[in-house]
Amino acid sequence: MDLRERIAHALRHERESAGIxxxxxxxxxxxxKATVSQLESGAGNPSVETLWALGDALGIPFATLVDERSTAPRLIRVGDHAGVPSAAAPYLATLLSAAAPGTRRDIYLIQADxxxxxxxxxxxxxTTEHVVLVSxxxxxxxxxxxxxxxxxxxxxxxxxxPHVFEAQVAGTSAVLISELR
Known part of the structure; x- marks a missing residue:
């Protein structure tokens, strides 16, 4: 299932489960309303901000809308993720683990310059965020x-x-855990 299909399925499922x-x-x-309808039909191309707003409106973590569920072990090595920060994109967040159904916890690897x-x-x-600075x-x-x-x-x-993450030196990385109680 591609990302648009996952978003469409998850968004429709979560909205209907919420009864709205x-x-x-x-x-x-x-x-x-057109944006929500497009996303539920798999036709939209949403920004992270739009998906985050929809997740907040539904009371679910962002990752619920985008993460592919699997029971297989998942190993992410340092070189496997989306890239390295650059002048154009000085902040990268890689979802390491989305919350399992019924829980509210996501784990991210943050890389920033x-x-x-x-x-x-x-x-x-x-929502509470926990951060361990790695480098x-x-x-x-x-x-x-x-x-x-x-x-x-x-x-x-x-x-x-409102909160902030501002790298002071190149090659800054952290593990961020976002949990909802």
Whole structure:
């Protein structure tokens, strides 16, 4: 199943499970009804922000809409993911593990280089983010008071408030766990 089909199937399933109409989901997510209809038919090409807004409106993690479920062991080696940060894209997030059905936890590998900070709007109420900095140096956490992290540092902060990830040196990487309670 390709990504558009996975999104279409997951979005329709989650919306119907929530017992809401296409119109109501569009209203809650702040997107057009046509966008939701296109995505559910597999015809849309959504941005990450659109999918995140839909996930928040449904009370589900972003990854629920895009991750391919499998029971086989999953190994991701350093060179296997989407690439390395660049001037054009100084921040990359690779989904390592989506939450299993009935749970609310996603694990990401973050790679970033200095440049424009990655500013995130609040996620679903009750979201908490956990970060372990693997390499480099970064300002991470609540937008109004991020912490400077060094390799091995751990930070936990509310993901349901504006937050930021700003690499201070090239080759910065971190493991981020987003959980919803």
């Amino acid at each position: 109409s296409v119109s109501e989901l569009a209203r809650r997510a702040g997107v057009s 200095p440049g424009e900070p990655r500013r995130s709007l609040p996620h679903h109420p009750g 480099g140096e970064a300002l991470i956490g609540p937008s109004e008071q991020p912490e400077l992290l060094h390799p091995g540092d751990y930070l936990c902060y509310p993901g349901d408030a």
